[in-house]
Amino acid sequence: MTENYLKWHSPNLGKDFEMLVFGDSGYPLLLFPTSMGRYYESKDFGLIDAISWFIEEGRIKVYCPDSIDAFSWYNKDITPEERAYNHSCYDQLLMQEVLPRIEAETGYQRIVSAGCSFGGYHAANFAFRHPDKVSYLFSLSGVFDIKPRVDGYYNDTVYYNNPADFMPDNEHADLWRMGIVLGVADRDVTRPQNEQLSGILAHKKIAHWLDIRPQTTHDWAVWREMLPHYISLIK
Template sequence: MQESYSEFYSHHLGHSVKVLTFGTRGYPLVIFPTTLGSYFEAKDRGMIESVRYFIDRGFVQVFCPDSINDASWYASIHPKHRLERHIQYDKFLYEEFVPQIRYNTPAGRIACAGISFGGFSATNFAFRHPEAVSHLFCMSGAFDIKSFLHGYYDDNAYFNNPADFITGADDPWLWNMKIILGTSNWDICLDNNLKFSEKLRQRNIHHWLDVRGDMEHDWPLWLEMFPHYVSLI
């Protein structure tokens, strides 16, 4: 399995973003790290190894960009500036990074995956830009970031809070996306997924709510889910 390291300069962020890439061809799949996880988290935690079969055969090419959660959602700054910083990262992904990888396939779209807080990141990006995302694999994610805003709320908050903006979303590409919400009976995010699934159901947005057995919000659950989901691309 070929692995490569690169640094992608972002004009929106004003600095380079570290990226690990696995494989040389195949459907582009972007993995978002957990809370304060880094670009090498998926490799270190066994996520990449769990889908080696698909990478080695050129079915998927996996991209692991670094996050800036420590400078946005988890930074000691005003919530308004947390949102602004996150939007810069979103612009980096959508306008700078994804255009370099989305045309690996004739579909011209990518798959997104994320775990825990990375599940929010993947969902938010996918639902903000459904024309660029064909598959969403959200594992034990949450969908409401109001707790990071401490009462502050504006248009930027609304359009980066899937629990809110999904109720008014009308981009037809949303109804063409393959969406999986993975959780489990013991997952601390089970209730978040049940509620978000109901919101999608009310909008007739097709998705699979995958509630697994008695497993906790931890890597054994996600290592079981991830290769299954990737096999469905």
Template structure:
């Protein structure tokens, strides 16, 4: 597979964000890493390899990006207000810098977003905050309520980055033009979170697929089975 290492300087974050890009052309899919993971994680654990056919035939182009989880949700040395603010800056980097660049590069109006575990939170949160930029949302083994990271702290930024809170009240016609797959498995400890999110979407009349693999737990073998199946829907 064609692999391209890139650095993207973010003016919002004041730092470089590393990424690996797979493929020369195809529909763009941004992959968010798991908790405190890095841009090379999906390569190291073999998830990218499961997408080889889609990449080499020019059907998709994968953008495996870095997170700043160590400075946001997992930054226990910072005040919770600073943690959530750092995530807000990450969201601005995605919304105003990275995704517009990908849209221009791939000549598309919307992109796909995906991720396993905490990467699935990032994907879903971004998709429903900015549905005008997202056409496909594919999560694997994700949970979506981030209040436990903040020790009881709550403000407007928490509300608007916690999908179980903001999504029931959100209104946007673009929600109904998104292909959404919530993937989990029979023994995944995040399974209930996916049933809850599916319930929220159903009550809002948002079409989606809740895919529960009848085996496996919260681990890479399940996600490596799910990812190519979900890409086939693009």
């Protein structure tokens, strides 16, 4: 399959940013790495191979952005306020730098947002903040409550990047148009958060699928099974 490496200076971050792109055409899928993972992680752990048929057939085009977790939510050397601010810069990078490139290359104005583990947080947070830009959300063993990463600090930036908090009040009409899958292993440490988010969505009557995989754990093996299944659901 076609693989392209991209690197540019991001005005939102004030530093260089990297991304891998797989495929030539198809529905754009933005695939976030796990906690502090790099843009090449999904390739290295076989997730790209697991969905290679869809890429090679031109069904999807996969964009794997770098993360800045080490400079935002996971950076204990800066204040929680700075962590939240740095993440907001990442969100602006996605909206102002990555999405316009995706639209120009694919012609699609809405994307699939996907990720595993902490990448599931990024996928869900981005989708729920910008539902007019996301048609499908595939969160695999995601987390949805960022408060443990801010040491008790709280402001509007934390709130609006914490799906467990802002989703109960989120009334954006496009949420009810989105195809949402919350995939999680039955012995997954993130299962309670997935069940909590499923409850929030159910209360709002937002259609979704809470896919609890039996006899599995929080690991790449189950994610390599989940993601091709979910991509096959794209209409």
